[in-house]
Amino acid sequence: xxxxxxxxxxxxxxxxxxxxxxxxxxxxxxxxxxxxxxxxxxxxxxxxxxxxxxxxxxxxxxxxxxxxxxxxxxxxxxxxxxxxxxxxxxxxxxxxxxxxxxxxxxxxxxxxxxxxxxxxxxxxxxxxxxxxxxxxxxxxxxxxxxxxxxxxxxxxxxxxxxxxxxxxxxxxxxxxxxxxxxxxxxxxxxxxxxxxxxxxxxxxxxxxxxxxxxxxxxxxxxxxxxxxxxxxxxxxxxxxxxxxxxxxxxxxxxxxxxxxxxxxxxxxxxxxxxxxxxxxxxxxxxxxxxxxxxxxxxxxxx
Numbered sequence: 001x002x003x004x005x006x007x008x009x010x011x012x013x014x015x016x017x018x019x020x021x022x023x024x025x026x027x028x029x030x031x032x033x034x035x036x037x038x039x040x041x042x043x044x045x046x047x048x049x050x051x052x053x054x055x056x057x058x059x060x061x062x063x064x065x066x067x068x069x070x071x072x073x074x075x076x077x078x079x080x081x082x083x084x085x086x087x088x089x090x091x092x093x094x095x096x097x098x099x100x101x102x103x104x105x106x107x108x109x110x111x112x113x114x115x116x117x118x119x120x121x122x123x124x125x126x127x128x129x130x131x132x133x134x135x136x137x138x139x140x141x142x143x144x145x146x147x148x149x150x151x152x153x154x155x156x157x158x159x160x161x162x163x164x165x166x167x168x169x170x171x172x173x174x175x176x177x178x179x180x181x182x183x184x185x186x187x188x189x190x191x192x193x194x195x196x197x198x199x200x201x202x203x204x205x206x207x208x209x210x211x212x213x214x215x216x217x218x219x220x221x222x223x224x225x226x227x228x229x230x231x232x233x234x235x236x237x238x239x240x241x242x243x244x245x246x247x248x249x250x251x252x253x254x255x256x257x258x259x260x261x262x263x264x265x266x267x268x269x270x271x272x273x274x275x276x277x278x279x280x281x282x283x284x285x286x287x288x289x290x291x292x293x294x295x296x297x298x299x300x301x302x
Contacts, residue, residue, distance in 0.1 A: 004105040004112075008088035009172075010060070011036035011104070012078030014071055017043045018095040024052060026097055031056040033104040034091070037081055039074040042067040060085075070189035075168070079183055083175055094169035098132070098217040106214035107172045110160055114209050117156040123177045123206035124198070126166030127214040138220075140210035141165055143262035151210075159212040164259060166208055168194040170216035180204060187301050191241060192248040196255075203257035239286040242277070246270075246294025251301045 011030045015023060015038060030036045035058045040046050042065050053062050063077060075092060082090045089108055100106070107125055115122045129138040139150035140163040154160040171194070181201045184193050198208055249270060252258045277287045 004109045006034045006104045006108065008086070009034045009091060009104055009108060010082050010085065010087040010089075011091040011093060012039065012075060012082065013037070013093045013095060014039045014041065014074035014078065015043060015095040016041040016068055017045065018049075020049060020052065022096045022098070023049075026093060026095070026099070027053065027056055027059070029099045029103065030093075031058045033102070034058065035060050037061045037063065037078055039063045039065065039078050041065050041069060041071075041074050070186065071168070072184040072186045072188050072190070072193045075193070076183045076186060079173075079175075079178065083178070088175055090173045090175055092168050092171050092173065094218065096218070097169045099170075100127075100215040103127070103170075103214050103216070107211070110209070110211035110213045111172060111174070114154055114157055114160045114207075114211075117154065118207045120205040121174070121177060121207070122209055123174060123181060123201040124166055124208050125172045126163060126208070126210045127170045127216040128210065128212050129167065129170070129220075130215055130217050131219050132217045133219055138167075143259040143265065154207070154209050161210045161212075163198075163208040163210045164202060164262070165195055165198045166210065167218075167220070169218050170214075177201070177206060181206065188248045188251075189244055191245040192252060196248070196252060199252070199255070199258050199262075202259075239283050239290050242287055243290035243294045246274075246291045247298050247301070248294075250295050250298035254298075 011034050013026065013036060027036065027038070037060050038053055040062065043049070046064055050062060053059060061081065065074065079090060089111070091104060091107065107127065111122055111125045114125070126140070130136070131138070140161040142149050142152060142162060143164045152162050154162050181197070181204060185196050188196060202208060249266060253263050253267065274291055278284045281287055
């Protein structure tokens with residue numbers, strides 16, 4: 001790989017009540033390559049972590065929000081800072097992800113290689129995601145195809161893939177395209193924020209790509225002893241998160257720019273997952289209340 005400049009990049013890490021060991025590992029990895037800021041969403045213990053976070057040379061700022069205002073708003077605060085400081089590439093991270101060596105350089109290189117084959121431009125690049133619990137790779141999904149639904153090569157490339165969706169953590173967003181695409185949907189608060197933004201970008205003609213040139217170790221959902229969760233087949237969240245995921249995906253079913261293939265598949269997936277939670281979980285009553293409330297409240301979203 002040719003030497004790639006990371007001077008025009010910055011990373012945004014949004015935290016809430018973080019595991020300090022995992023967070024500092026991520027910040028140390030970023031510190032070797034790029035400037036970064038941390039947006040804390042009202043963590044009760046943040047005062048005890050300030051010195052540990054700001055000690056890094058390339059930590060530009062720690063923005064402390066007085067309360068949990070949601071992942072989307074935290075990301076938008078960071079994106080605003082990045083644009084005001086002239087960053088061309090903005091990398092987004094959850095607090096518990098871990099990076100391969102030269103992650104930022106590899107991501108920028110992937111963008112520059114693939115962008116020459118894009119007609120309108122690449123809005124975002126995502127790394128290959130590996131679940132550290134199972135070491136299972138997450139495919140780059142295509143929603144509007146019956147066959148070749150994942151890991152289909154982007155034209156002219158061998159290690160980059162067409163994607164209809166990239167998860168937030170580890171993604172590289174190209175700042176200039178935010179003028180047309182817009183920022184994260186703050187009314188979604190936490191779940192499906194990345195899904196909605198990706199659908200919006202694709203509907204406007206931009207490309208999204210995934211790459212094998214960079215790897216992010218990241219577990220989606222919470223740890224569990226259930227074999228389906230440990231294998232990475234099903235993601236498990238607490239009941240309060242189920243409210244947001246139910247509400248936001250129901251809202252996305254009615255949005256014109258959501259792919260019809262995703263809508264059909266996700267309705268089936270949502271039904272199966274809800275049934276699984278209601279049958280297998282000891283918190284089934286709370287799950288049911290939050291799923292029902294989420295579906296009902298979807299109409300309140302703008």
